[in-house]
Amino acid sequence: MKILVLIPAKDEKAKIFSVVREIKDCGFEVLVIDDGSSDNTGELAKAAGAKVLRHVINRGQGAALRTGLSYALKGDYQAVVFFDADGQMLASEIEKLLEPLLLKRAEVVLGSRFLGRAENISFSKLITLKLALLFTKLTTGLKLTDVHNGFQAWDLSALEKITLTQDRYAYASEILKEIAHKRLRYQEVPVTIKYTDYSKKKGQSIFNALHILWDLMIKK
């Protein structure tokens, strides 16, 4: 099975090199989508051995992932893994995430930090995620233990079945909605998310949750 790891990245010069290196060391191909960085994220990713596509202006994580997906669909890949650029995921867990795909037990594998470990998670983040979980259960009926976890593995044929339109973070909710809609076979796998001061600074603030809700309601 030919696998491509997709990393949307914006201004991640501090972490991108080591993140790409770790994944390469595990033997996977990496595509970094440099989403209009103002630093040298793209060059660093390239130096670390990743293939790099560059958005000339920032269009958001959802848009960057779509760019990566269309690249994967044109190549002869069978599966993609979504990975974060800020170093809060473990490259060593990609293998585990891919297992249900390889065994044909699922078309989509979603990482769950609540089945696994959410190291140093802040209380406000925890509350927001639990609320998002409730929101997802009510709107999609999916029984999940975690939502908005960017660590996912997809069979490319399943990705072709879904339609993604959201440019920004709301894509994460859109993906879950599509999984429910198209009745894709999904499975959750425990993963570790390490919250560090760096990833907390780069990551989602609680107020973004309101943005995401707005996007989901207005932009369709």
Added chain:
Amino acid sequence: MLIQFILIFFILLLVLRLIWQLKNKEISGWQFLSWLVIWFLAIIIIWYPQVTIFLAGQLGVGRGVDLVIYLSVILLFYLLFRLLLRIERVEKNITKITQELAVKKDQNHESD
């Protein structure tokens, strides 16, 4: 009353700008016409406020001014909604262009 002259003076300026925009083909004839109708109605209402009092009475709204405000708010919301949709479309197009550019640039590099 002085306020009537001031308001109509400003509206006439806006109408002049409309004509200028039409001449430069910045707006379509259809857009020009709809704006012209809106401003024409505004002038009538400013010059003969009794019209709104009459209409308000017919519709069961207390005062003429209230009717004008209600209608204005509805119109504003409608325009705001259209603007939101338009911005959304523009955003989508920008994303599409950015994505195409990313892929195209990559292909150019490969052929280097």
